[in-house]
Amino acid sequence: MKQIAILVNPYLTRAEELYQPQRIGEELEALGAKASILKNAFSVHAERERFAEELSRRFDAAVYLDKDRYAPRVLEAHGMRLFDRAEAIELCDDKALTHIALEGLPMPRTYFAPLCYKGDAVPALGEVGEKLGFPLVVKECFGSFGEQVYLAKDGEELKALSERLKLRPHLYQEFIAESAGRDVRLICIGGEAVACMERRAEGDFRSNLARGGKGTPFSPTEEMRRLAREVCSRLRLDFCGIDFLLSKEGPLICEVNSNAFFGGIERETGVNVAGRYARHILSSIE
Ligand SMILES: Nc1ncnc2c1ncn2[C@@H]1O[C@H](COP(=O)(O)OP(=O)(O)O)[C@@H](O)[C@H]1O
Ligand SMILES: [Mg+2]
Incomplete structure (x- = not known):
């Protein structure tokens, strides 16, 4: 046994x-x-x-x-x-590392804040505002439930946010306006898409269920399935939840969660995610 x-x-x-x-x-x-x-x-x-x-x-x-x-x-x-493996967990936990590992795949344009360890430093913002335009998304590299994801609507808000976050790893990202309050969560096991839902939020650009987003079953496109296989192979993932933004040009990888909760998606889709994962684990160690 x-x-x-x-x-x-x-x-x-x-x-x-x-x-x-x-x-x-x-x-x-x-x-x-x-x-x-x-x-x-x-x-x-x-x-x-x-x-x-x-x-x-x-x-x-x-x-x-x-x-x-x-x-x-x-x-x-x-x-x-x-x-998941140690390497996969580390790559997913840090949104900047995930982005670097997935370079070349469709993702929102992203800049990483340089490391800052001086409390009195003025944050270096380079061309972030000019290149990304406003509003733009600011994210702490470590965070979940949408709690460390912010929107800067102009240069003043960008400065204030980068001042507040400067001693913590964070990044600046293009705001995908057409996906505001809406994304697609795809659970993958062994590289295959096993459960999928669309999440929609009212009055918030973040569609996390933990923030009140509502999930409904969604049929992933071929492109999402193909990207999911590539993500799992690059990050060496056995299990993950991928968040896709829905842009005019097609799905963009927003983030990858090695430790994605599946209670919500099991309820919304009726897929036995835990059962699929258990089968994958046991067959992988045969
Ligand atoms: N670049 C973006 N453009 C538009 N909406 C975004 C963008 N990045 C994140 N979001 C929204 O914010 C939510 C939380 O962001 P995410 O990167 O998934 O962080 P978390 O780890 O907190 O879930 C996403 O599910 C999505 O609804
Ligand atoms: Mg997310």
Whole structure:
């Protein structure tokens, strides 16, 4: 019997965060594996290496639902197969790294703010305003639920935002006006599109469900499927949720979530996402 660890952040609180590991565990067990949900806190332990070694010995693989960047590196060094892999999680977590890794694929034009570590510095904005026009989107490189995504409607707002964010990694992006308040979320497993919904928001350009966006089933276009395969292969993803903006020229990759929540999309589409993922995990470690 395959033994699968499901590693979760030790500080989980949201119902949605607890639902995810339970659903995957349930589906793994329905397929005859043994799933154990564990808090991903071993890396603070003085005997970290011994713990990692023990976990790798006890389990055939681990579903990594946390975003801690260090533990997966330690686990992989001990031979553990992680879903998703450490590299994939890192590339997705940082929106600038994702953008760089996907260079050449259709994405909104994007500039990265230079690293700033001086509290009294005046942010260097270069030609961002002139090249992207207004309004433009400002995003922190690390963020989710639309909470770290902002709109600057003019140069004054751009300056104020870059002043506020200057000590944190962030980027400036072309605003895709025709997609305002609307995007497409595509869940991919093993490079294949398995569930898809359109998300629409009222009175906000961000369509995240967590901000009140409403999801409805959507049939992904061939182009979205092709892009999804390319994204998964470049980022070495087993599982992800890709957000597509709908531009006049076609779908643009907005961001890629290695740790995408699937509760909402399972409800909206009726697709058993956790079951599909469990099957992928078990067949990958055969
Ligand atoms: N360049 C953009 N143009 C128009 N809307 C955008 C753009 N970037 C993001 N959005 C909207 O904001 C939402 C959140 O942005 P996203 O990059 O997915 O960050 P998060 O990780 O917080 O979900 C997207 O789902 C989309 O609705
Ligand atoms: Mg998103």
